[in-house]
Amino acid sequence: MPRVLHIVADGEPGGGTTNVLALLADLRANGGFELAFAVQRESYALGVSQRLGVPAYGIEFARTRVPFVAARALAQVIGTTAPEIVHVHGSRAGFFLACAKHGAAFPRVVYTVRGYHFLRKPVVLRELAAMAERFAHERADVNVHVCGYDQALAERWHLLPAGARRLVIYNGIEHDELPRAADTDLRRIAFLGRLTYQKDPLLLAEIALGLDAAGYRLRVIGGGDMEDVFRARLRALGLESRVELLGSLPRKEALAALASAGALVLPSRWEGLPISPIEAMAIGIPVVAANVSGLPEIVESGVSGELIDAREPAPYVAAIRRLCEDASYRARTLTAAAQAVDAKFLRARNLEAHVRLYESLLAGRATR
Numbered sequence: 001m002p003r004v005l006h007i008v009a010d011g012e013p014g015g016g017t018t019n020v021l022a023l024l025a026d027l028r029a030n031g032g033f034e035l036a037f038a039v040q041r042e043s044y045a046l047g048v049s050q051r052l053g054v055p056a057y058g059i060e061f062a063r064t065r066v067p068f069v070a071a072r073a074l075a076q077v078i079g080t081t082a083p084e085i086v087h088v089h090g091s092r093a094g095f096f097l098a099c100a101k102h103g104a105a106f107p108r109v110v111y112t113v114r115g116y117h118f119l120r121k122p123v124v125l126r127e128l129a130a131m132a133e134r135f136a137h138e139r140a141d142v143n144v145h146v147c148g149y150d151q152a153l154a155e156r157w158h159l160l161p162a163g164a165r166r167l168v169i170y171n172g173i174e175h176d177e178l179p180r181a182a183d184t185d186l187r188r189i190a191f192l193g194r195l196t197y198q199k200d201p202l203l204l205a206e207i208a209l210g211l212d213a214a215g216y217r218l219r220v221i222g223g224g225d226m227e228d229v230f231r232a233r234l235r236a237l238g239l240e241s242r243v244e245l246l247g248s249l250p251r252k253e254a255l256a257a258l259a260s261a262g263a264l265v266l267p268s269r270w271e272g273l274p275i276s277p278i279e280a281m282a283i284g285i286p287v288v289a290a291n292v293s294g295l296p297e298i299v300e301s302g303v304s305g306e307l308i309d310a311r312e313p314a315p316y317v318a319a320i321r322r323l324c325e326d327a328s329y330r331a332r333t334l335t336a337a338a339q340a341v342d343a344k345f346l347r348a349r350n351l352e353a354h355v356r357l358y359e360s361l362l363a364g365r366a367t368r
Contacts, residue, residue, distance in 0.1 A: 002362055003034040005083040005107070007074065009061035009093040011043025013248060014194055015275040016114040019146075019171045020089050021048050026351040028052060033358065036081040038074065055081070061092060071099035083107050085361055090114050091129075094136035101139045108361045111140035112169075113150055115272025115293070117198075133159045142357060144169050147273040147294030167357070170297075171273050172350035173282050173341065179259040181284030186324040187216050188244075190261035190285070192254060192276040193268075195224035200290075203267045203311060205233040208243050210317035216324075218265075221257050223248040259283050262324045265316060267308070271295055278345045281305070281337035286323045286330060288316055298345070304336040 004027070008020045027033055037049040041058025049056040057080075059073045074097055078086060087110040088097045094111045101109065118129030137143050137159050143166045145151040151168055154160050189211055195201045201224075208218040220230075220243060227247075234240045246257055258264065264280040266289040273294040277287040281304065289295050291307035299305035306319035323330050 001032070001034050002085070002358070003036065003081060003083040004085045004087055004358060005036045005038065005078065005081050006087045006089065007038045007093045007097060008045065008089040009040060009096070010090060011040035011045035013044050013251065013254075015171075016090060016272075017045050018251060018275055019114070021045060021052075022172070022174070022347055023350065023354060024049060024054050025052055026347055027354070028054060030351060030355065032355060036077075036083065038077045057081075061096070067096055067099045070096040075100045075102075078107065085110060085358055087112065088140075091117065091133060091136065094140075095132045098136045098139035108142075108364075109140045110142045110144060110357065110361070111136055112144040112146065113154070113272070114146055115270070116150060116153055117270075119153075120197075120270070130157055130159065133157075134161075137161065137164065141165065141361060142167070144357075145272075146171055147297050149294045149297065150272055167353075169350060169353045169357075170344055171275055171278065172345050172347035173275070173278050174347045175282060178279060178283050179256055181259050183260045184262060185260055186262035188219055188261050189216055189263050189265055189320055189324075190219045190221060190258050191265055192221045192258050192280075193266065193274070194222050195220070195227045195230050197226060198269055198271075199224075200267050200269050200311075201226050201230040202233055203313065204265070205230060205237060205239070206313040207265060207267060207316045208234070208239055209237050210313045211320065212239060212242050214317060214321060216262075216320070217242060217244065219244040219246065219257065219261060221246050221249060221254050255279060255283065258285060261285055263288055263320050265320060266290065266295075267311075267316060268292055268295070273297065277305070278341060281334075282341045282345075284334055284338070286333050286337065288319045288323065298340070300336070300340070304333060304340045 036055045038057045039045045040061045046056050046058050057077045086107045088094050089112045118126050138161050145168050148168050193199050263286045268290050271293040277298050280287050287299055287305035291309045301307035308315045
């Protein structure tokens with residue numbers, strides 16, 4: 001049975017990690033491949049993969065500043081597991097694996113990008129990060145993007161070598177793993193994600209202020225490196241006791257907390273293809289999100305949710321109020337959202353695409 005080693009550097013709860021773990025679970029259930037997993041040691045994902053019955057290897061990614069330390073550790077895992085295919089997820093792990101790749105006998109490499117972050121860096125760091133991305137893409141046999149936006153961005157920045165094999169595989173959800181919207185409080189609005197610069201928690205605080213003035217309350221599900229900044233901003237706005245802060249929760253509990261909300265708000269600065277709005281749409285929760293990156297591939301504004309162009313709170317509050325106060329518009333939106341999920345974002349589709357990809361690589365290696 002062919003062996004596939006999956007690698008992700010960030011093993012903490014979040015969209016990218018959730019998607020990789022879901023793929024591991026689906027591949028294991030499919031039964032066509034032997035699997036192994038390399039991830040940040042002592043992380044959430046390491047424990048989940050072990051419970052799935054997938055052999056897991058902990059590597060120090062988070063505090064590694066010299067890439068060849070992690071690259072050497074990855075080479076050792078590859079030597080131990082002897083995979084035919086290595087599937088690496090995310091820029092950090094992709095670069096470390098590229099540093100480890102040597103020789104024609106190295107396994108075939110699939111590199112899945114889960115959002116590009118280098119555009120927000122200062123000029124010098126941006127150019128260095130773009131060089132690292134080019135290096136990772138050049139060392140891959142197939143480059144996968146989780147949304148068309150990221151693939152177009154890669155082409156615009158000349159990150160992909162000429163003739164490189166590339167494709168888009170959307171993230172997927174499984175209906176049976178999700179709760180249904182229940183005990184809905186239309187006056188409670190949820191944010192589900194990490195409180196990081198990418199998600200713009202300062203704008204989220206201003207949205208909370210506008211919601212509070214309109215008689216709504218914000219529920220925040222998730223933590224992150226800007227949690228203290230977010231709390232300080234809430235105190236300054238007089239909202240500390242008016243916003244419900246649940247912190248980081250296991251996925252099942254986080255989704256249960258989302259399922260009773262009137263809407264999901266996501267004011268991100270950028271995204272790849274985030275999983276939380278797809279999950280909300282499948283659960284039966286309307287989405288109001290920033291019109292950035294891959295989000296228009298999930299939400300059709302005015303049809304299956306609302307996308308906001310402005311980086312200010314008022315349009316978010318207005319869109320949320322419309323979805324929560326106009327019952328017929330809300331019903332039409334939720335119907336269109338459910339149809340969009342079934343058409344594009346099911347885990348069965350994601351699994352099928354990956355199996356086809358792996359089989360094509362194995363066939364190519366046999367004839368090489």
